[in-house]
Amino acid sequence: MTLRKGVFDNKGLNIMQEAMDRACAKLEIKQEDRANRKRVAFLVAGFTRAGVYDVDGLTDHVVTQFKIPV
Numbered sequence: 001m002t003l004r005k006g007v008f009d010n011k012g013l014n015i016m017q018e019a020m021d022r023a024c025a026k027l028e029i030k031q032e033d034r035a036n037r038k039r040v041a042f043l044v045a046g047f048t049r050a051g052v053y054d055v056d057g058l059t060d061h062v063v064t065q066f067k068i069p070v
Contacts, residue, residue, distance in 0.1 A: 012048065019058035020044050026063050040066060 008016065020040055023029075029036045043062045052058050 008048070012053070015053060015055050015058070016044050016048055018055045019062065022055065022059040023062040023066070026059065027066055 020037075023040050023044070024037060027036070027040070029040065031037075040062055043065050044058055047058055047061045047065075052061055
């Protein structure tokens with residue numbers, strides 16, 4: 001899935017997008033809430049770089065991590 005460090009193919013990007021959409025839906029983050037959507041995107045990218053490549057796993061990790069106060 002990872003082609004070079006930080007570079008993903010179309011399949012990887014589609015998985016990341018799906019995980020982001022699912023996480024935002026579970027967290028009830030609206031499209032216009034740019035700050036929280038950026039935070040979700042950051043988490044998705046981080047977990048993907050760490051080796052989590054499936055939509056369900058990414059979504060679960062992001063939702064769990066997002067709920068931890070920063």
